[in-house]
Amino acid sequence: xxxxxxxxxxxxxxxxxxxxxxxxxxxxxxxxxxxxxxxxxxxxxxxxxxxxxxxxxxxxxxxxxxxxxxxxxxxxxxxxxxxxxxxxxxxxxxxxxxxxxxxxxxxxxxxxxxxxxxxxxxxxxxxxxxxxxxxxxxxxxxxxxxxxxxxxxxxxxxxxxxxxxxxxxxxxxxxxxxxxxxxxxxxxxxxx
Numbered sequence: 001x002x003x004x005x006x007x008x009x010x011x012x013x014x015x016x017x018x019x020x021x022x023x024x025x026x027x028x029x030x031x032x033x034x035x036x037x038x039x040x041x042x043x044x045x046x047x048x049x050x051x052x053x054x055x056x057x058x059x060x061x062x063x064x065x066x067x068x069x070x071x072x073x074x075x076x077x078x079x080x081x082x083x084x085x086x087x088x089x090x091x092x093x094x095x096x097x098x099x100x101x102x103x104x105x106x107x108x109x110x111x112x113x114x115x116x117x118x119x120x121x122x123x124x125x126x127x128x129x130x131x132x133x134x135x136x137x138x139x140x141x142x143x144x145x146x147x148x149x150x151x152x153x154x155x156x157x158x159x160x161x162x163x164x165x166x167x168x169x170x171x172x173x174x175x176x177x178x179x180x181x182x183x184x185x186x187x188x189x190x191x192x
Contacts, residue, residue: 025186026069026184026185026186026187027065027185027187028183029061029062029063029064029068029130029183029184029185030059030060030136030183031181031182031183032181032182033152034073034076034120034151034152034181035076035151035152035153036076036150037076037148037149037150037151038148038153044154045153045174046148047148047149047151047153047176048148048149048151048161048174048176048178049145049146049147049148049149050145050146050149050161051143051146052142052143052144053142053161053163054139054140054141054142054162054163055139055159055160056139056159056160057137057138057139057140057157057159057177057178058095058135058136058158059135059136059138059180059183060133061131061133061134061135061136061183061185062132063132063187064129064131064134064185065129065185066127067125067126067127067128067185067186068126068128068130068183068184068185068186069124069125069126069183069184070088070122070123070126070138070180070182071120071123071180071181071184072086072113072115072121072122072123072140072179072180072181073115073120073121073150073179073180073181073182074115074116074117074119074120074121074150074179075118075119075120075150076118076150077117077146077147077150078117079117080116080117081114081115081117081142081179082112082114082142082143082144082146083107083112083113083114083115083140083141084112084141084143085104085111085112085140086104086107086111086123086138086139086140087102087103087104087105087137087138087139088102088105088126088128088136088137088138088139089101089103089137090128090130090135091134091137095135095137097137101128105123105126106123106124107121107124108124109124120181122184125186130185136183138180140178140179140180141163142179146179149176149178149179150179151176151181152176152177152181154175157175157177158173158174159173159174159176159177160172160173161173161174
């Protein structure tokens with residue numbers, strides 16, 4: 001038994017060394033925990049529903065990198081989530097979009113996607129360098145009824161909603177983290 005345990009530990013150590021040699025990794029630079037849809041409770045509103053609307057959120061990167069990708073979520077969704085388009089851009093000190101940084105986000109090379117029910121979904125890498133503590137605007141166009149979304153109810157940052165009103169008035173500002181619950185940077189580590 002002791003010999004098997006030592007052999008198993010040696011094998012696991014060898015496997016870990018194989019992955020440790022990877023010179024570049026994706027690291028989480030921003031994230032929020034996905035929560036299931038909920039009804040209104042006290043000061044917290046019900047999870048929103050969108051249809052033919054664009055939602056703009058601002059996230060702040062903790063670390064920078066020369067490219068990044070987004071993690072969309074439909075982890076508590078009961079049907080596929082149609083995403084018509086996603087755009088990202090860096091913001092200046094007044095939270096205004098820097099036009100030269102505006103990028104279309106692709107998913108498997110396409111501008112639209114369908115996020116399966118019960119699943120997260122990663123975007124293609126976005127070639128836009130971001131610095132540590134940069135503010136990033138993320139806009140999602142949601143062409144179809146989303147149902148109550150997988151979101152984080154305490155966003156601590158205002159999200160803006162435009163387009164056709166469903167359950168949220170056009171131009172409304174809400175405090176949820178909506179459907180985008182991660183941003184990962186390509187981070188090149190220094191060999192030891």
